[in-house]
Amino acid sequence: MMIHWLIQTIDDHPALKHATPPEGLLSDQEWGIFTQLKTEKRAHDWLMGRWTAKQLLHQLTQAPHSTIRIFNHANGAPYCPDFPQYSLSISHSGDHAVCAVIEGEGLQVGVDLEHIEPRIDAFVEDYFTPEEQASIHQCEDKDRLVTLLWSAKEAALKALHIGLNIDVRAINCSLDTEAAEDWNPLTVSYAQPDSLTTNWYDGVPKTSRGQASGWWRQEGEYVLTLIALQTETAQ
Template identity: 35%
Template structure:
């Protein structure tokens, strides 16, 4: 199953100012927060933790059968050695939570799965140069960009780039590797969750990688992407609660 949550800094009055909401952080998380240098980094980090913890909190009762009212500071999100966020419940339950977090322009998008690799990304649709496309996209991706109407190109370029980020997050490498190592071909218009074909070039990756399936959609001025192993549930995330910033899950 895939679960995602999208929220803005308007979700809590403290988030936009970089103040820690009461009852949000564990002592270990507070120490990480205090080590962040810039105001923007602090705001983004807090919004990501707020969103990720709300997502874990919302699912804890149903999946882990923990009961009502899991406090946010009973969910701990800390970086692993490779920098990827790792979520755990401060209980005796073995959660095996895989969490991925992305930020863009006062919004955070988080994805959660149990026991399988997962990556998510959030990007605002913006103009990117032809040089950007040539430098970071493989031939089939460039051909896809050139084939769509000009008014759609910014969205398609953003979707390809975002899907690459999601795929590389899913294997916990991020942009530390050549973006030519993964080919991402968004299908459909993105008006609702639509597939992304993902294929690795292992000669450039220089390591084994799981087969991934991807999904993308447009939300307001943003593109959202998800990448998860093909062996897991392949249905796209679908709404399981109302509201444009609601929780989404693969059922």
């Protein structure tokens, strides 16, 4: 299983600093979407994500940026109709954006980028499973671990093509090893999508749960996570 990824910052293209589409980046359809964005922040994030995703797909296919169209399904998941063999996921945080791409029948990928920062205790109590909370309380670097576990949940929900309209305790994340300098493994267990409801945490039998492997790494002041799933378990 090969996951390609690319992280970029706003400094990688001068036009991005002004929320201006670089020349040749967007197709006519994408221009129409861009002009409907209501705020400068939304336009900035959208452009950063598209620029990064198209840069990565260009590296893989050699196709011109304007011929690589990226749209969103109704559930928010991005897709490229011009290269349907690839599943892709996009995330942005601050002045950074990241895209991950996986090729293969039945594979879906989720990526998330989060800035490491303190979060209040109520956040941990409300959004993390008892197992995750136990790991957090035992950890010396609490801010990074909370950020990492949250990022893994976000990446898993993206791979499942499900938004944050569910109880995020449906996703339980555990780290497999101590942190290394490169990619580190993690494991997520999750309720099968037909069990993912707002009251999931009230009780779902183990037979209704799935499991997936993931990876994480620290990028400066950010945490980057990847999750890959087979479509059979993601549908």
